[in-house]
Amino acid sequence: MSPPRQALDAIGHLPDPEIDIADAALQFARVDAPEADWQEARAHLSELARDAVAVAHGIAEDDLVSRANALAALITGRHRYQGDANDYDNLDNANLIRVIARRRGLPVALGILWLHAARAAGWGVHGVDFPGHFLVALEGSREQVVLDVFAGGAAMDGRELRALLKRVEGPQAELRPGVLAPMSQRAVLLRLQNNIKIRRLHLGDVAGALACTEDMLRIAPDTASLWREAGLMNEQLDRVAAALRCFETFLGLVPEGEAAVRTRAAVEALRSRLN
Template sequence: MGTLPDSEIALAETALLFARLDEPEADWRGARNHLSLLAREAAELSHWAGESAAAQAEALSGMLGARHDYSGDYETYDDLQNANLISVTERRRGLPISLGLIWLHCAEVAGWDCYGIDIPSHFILGLDADDGRVIIDVFASGQTLDDEDLENLLMRVQGSKPQRGGTIGRGRMGKRDVLLRLQRNIAHRRYKAKNLPGTLLCVEDMLRIAPETIALWQEAAVLNQQLDQMAAAVRCMGRVVALIPPGEDADVARATMRRLRSRLN
């Protein structure tokens, strides 16, 4: 997956592989069968849902929110099972990003232009059609958001009123961005729980699909250093030095690698 262009990434299949890495004994076959069922149902939606963004959003909401009861986990939000796709398909509950991934999987099968929108502390979807765009809050079972709803949501998660005419979040997210956001949720919760080995494993998983992301190699170097794994920290900084463009930041990276090497002796 790390070598593929974004458009060719199998979003749900990759998330399922991540889930298997975290929970090798979980019923991944059951999860994959369920995702296949959802794909078949999503393909049927495309035959009758209509061409408008609102109609397509309503069809997805009826299928995933109503028929299959997918919704946000309001009671145990920070539980790590909410970010594991196997657990999410079993419980029909999850984080905004893990639920959104399932919606994106189904929308892609239906042939609709649906994408993630990255906003702080939340994740929503945009769905475009000839008549415009609809914003979907998958955590609320697929509720569509008008301008006032969106403003209230942004106020709640960002703590300040969004500027009128400003862009929503960081715009349209690619598939790789969505997968990295999913894994970032896991890494953040593990780090808060002081589980440094688990955090490092999650960062290494992110590097599987984004092997040229300098910030991830830097993060891996820091975590290895905190775990007193100096040889691994040096290797990670070596990747930073190899990838980073010439300039002041490259000089800092080389100096950091020299310091780490000195601790090997």
């Protein structure tokens, strides 16, 4: 097994708060781009952390606007990161090593850098599971500031969040409870890798999408939906035994419900092919 996959397996055993999100994303990137200079990327992450500690000096504890401005000046200004709107579907935009080299990426890939810097500064921060567009929130004692890191860290008020939701879900969409739900470390990493999985499927690369899914399961082995997806992809690739293992793991996690009924039917059909 490759060293980055060993690292991902180790992450799968960690409590969520103990995950170093940037290092975990770096391990995913090493798997997908083994020829890339991951050590240079790691050195840059260390530099970014040191810079964040320096810019945090003197900012008041609950001055979220100054914190947001300091991070924007550091990441968008000094280090010149930006959202890649012109080549959005480029797989490099979801690979942290490539993102660091190119200084461009998807919202969630850039967001990981913002989370990394904010935490190095000692600030409360989390990813936001906004529909269709990853956001970052800086946490204060009584409020939070939501930032669009793809737009350079622009602060989003209620009107702008509502407009963004309508662009994603349609003109009838309205802000609702849970739309700004904080994401766990694992959830952010899975959202990052999901971009790669989906793009590979769109390209017809089922084997590549399956490999991505299997790596996602290394850090989140109890995510039932991923086991079912892996089973379906193995079935599509005519890997019957592997599909059965994935479906049976899914059923161990989700023994009841409509998805379980469909999965049991798929298991029976696959077992009949082995007889």
